[in-house]
Amino acid sequence: MGKITFLGTGTSQGVPMIGCNCHVCKSSDIKDNRLRTSALVEYCGFKILIDCGPDFRQQLLRENISDIDAVILTHQHKDHTGGLDDIRAFNYFRKSAFPIYAEPNVQESLKMEYSYAFAEYKYPGVPEYDLQTISEEPFTITKMAEDGTLKSITITPIRVYHYMLPILGFRIGNMAYITDGSSIPEPEFDKLKGLSLFIINTVRKEKHISHFSLPEAIDVINRVGAPQNYLTHLSHQIGTYNELIQILPENVLPAYDGLKVNF
Numbered sequence: 001m002g003k004i005t006f007l008g009t010g011t012s013q014g015v016p017m018i019g020c021n022c023h024v025c026k027s028s029d030i031k032d033n034r035l036r037t038s039a040l041v042e043y044c045g046f047k048i049l050i051d052c053g054p055d056f057r058q059q060l061l062r063e064n065i066s067d068i069d070a071v072i073l074t075h076q077h078k079d080h081t082g083g084l085d086d087i088r089a090f091n092y093f094r095k096s097a098f099p100i101y102a103e104p105n106v107q108e109s110l111k112m113e114y115s116y117a118f119a120e121y122k123y124p125g126v127p128e129y130d131l132q133t134i135s136e137e138p139f140t141i142t143k144m145a146e147d148g149t150l151k152s153i154t155i156t157p158i159r160v161y162h163y164m165l166p167i168l169g170f171r172i173g174n175m176a177y178i179t180d181g182s183s184i185p186e187p188e189f190d191k192l193k194g195l196s197l198f199i200i201n202t203v204r205k206e207k208h209i210s211h212f213s214l215p216e217a218i219d220v221i222n223r224v225g226a227p228q229n230y231l232t233h234l235s236h237q238i239g240t241y242n243e244l245i246q247i248l249p250e251n252v253l254p255a256y257d258g259l260k261v262n263f
Contacts, residue, residue: 002042002044002174002263003042003043004039004040004041004042004177004197004260005042005260006255006259006260007035007040007059008038008055008059009037009255009256009257009259010035010235011034011203012079013235015032015034025236031240033257034234034256035059035257036054036055036079036082037179037180037232037233038050038052038056038080039051040063040065041172045145046141046151047068051071051081052080052083052087053080053083056082056084056086059257062258063258067094070098070101071087072170073103074167075106075180076102076109076110078113081113084100084110084129085127087127096128096130098129098130101132101139102131103134103135103168104133114127136159138155138156140153140155141153155172156170156172158176160183162180162210167181169181171191173263175197176195176198179233180201184220192224195226196263197229197230198224198228198229198230199229199230199231200229201233202234203233203238206237229251229252231252231254234254
């Protein structure tokens with residue numbers, strides 16, 4: 001049994017968007033207040049954070065999360081990496097560098113964005129990262145359990161394209177999480193067989209250059225065939241939560257910040 005907590009379910013600008021007076025941004029329903037997209041997956045005794053956006057600190061304080069085992073990054077865009085400076089809190093309590101799993105191009109982006117953390121002579125108190133290289137092949141995260149035994153978890157990356165940018169989704173157990181995708185290469189669908197829970201991004205009903213539209217996301221959901229499906233990375237253009245649930249198939253729901261789902 002695993003659990004996913006949706007820490008944030010909004011686009012790069014969040015909902016409400018600065019300066020917008022649309023009915024979604026002005027909604028009084030807390031389910032329409034969306035921080036930048038991120039999720040915490042708890043499985044086999046591990047707590048794995050998928051992406052670490054600018055709202056990371058706020059999200060962990062809201063959910064009373066005091067520790068995580070690792071961060072896995074889908075790609076290098078700021079709304080998915082902008083909170084990594086706050087890893088300093090875990091450095092302080094753990095007295096060690098924090099493991100971050102990412103592809104080589106994402107690591108290079110982090111070295112530019114957080115150059116002070118990779119400097120030869122570091123300012124006291126900068127975050128300490130333990131960069132671990134991943135690819136499209138399954139990878140293993142390990143840790144020492146309280147009883148002194150070594151525990152491990154295997155994660156399967158899923159190649160996705162964010163317009164022309166190759167990024168990763170992840171399968172953990174029978175749950176798969178895909179954000180910021182606009183297409184999935186044909187061979188990757190084999191990795192999505194037998195899911196009990198599937199999460200996919202969509203930003204609006206109309207066609208979008210770098211994200212699945214709502215009809216496209218539904219087509220992928222129907223092909224994957226999981227019994228439980230949630231939409232994330234939602235923009236103000238897609239409507240309110242209550243408007244969405246009126247038009248979605250029975251096995252598809254919009255995720256919202258703070259939602260917890262077992263798988």
